[in-house]
Amino acid sequence: MTWPCLTSQGDFKEAFGLFDRIGDSQVAYNQVADIMRALGQNPTNKDVQKILGNPSAEEMANKRLNFDAFLPMLKQVDAIPKGTYDDYVEGLRVFDKEGNGTVMGAELRIVLSTLGEKMNEQEIDALMAGQEDENGSVHYEAFVKHIMSV
Template structure:
């Protein structure tokens, strides 16, 4: 894994402010189960599994009850920031495998199966929200437009 990024003083100040918004108790700490949301609010896109790993694989009870302060959170954010991100081309290439006709589209039904069964599996309602307005009259999805849509969400 790459070296954790050194953040500027301004960035750290912004991160601290965002972190504070999640402190619902007023003790300058957040629950473990808020860490993923804070990272997403700060422009990261970790999976829940990645965040659990960063936290040392805590139990569900620890996720709900354990708390951490900003000084413990910042190194985790730096580690997550150093993780290579998937690029637009990576995602398009991954979906091109399902383009049987070679016409830039994949079957919406097939895409739904992939989203629900591979990687960090999505729930049906999450898939429905993501697929909203993406299928054409033939039930096909232009996957380049789909990836642009996802990356702008």
């Protein structure tokens, strides 16, 4: 696993430690997804739940783990196949009714809020900022490039 700024297990451990709010060298289960994202991964909440063993809401809030338990979980997330640029473009092409390389921004917002890992309105607004043209259309190839660069 290599990420732009983090190159060693020591770097990962240091980043992990930033999430230790109690000082016991452990973090709560409900912080694991955030830590993974801070370390350059982008797991779905469903992936994290599965890796943690599908804990209850109470366990998510109260159970804690140390870095030695976390590191294999991070490796599992890194091994999950990632979608490619072509995968995302092909998925959005389904909504290109006119075959002109665009989808309606309103339709894309609905998709983002209802399918897969649902996004809330603020997340969608942030993602869509500056992506719609004067007709409310989104050039989906540029949109996918934008998303993959974020």
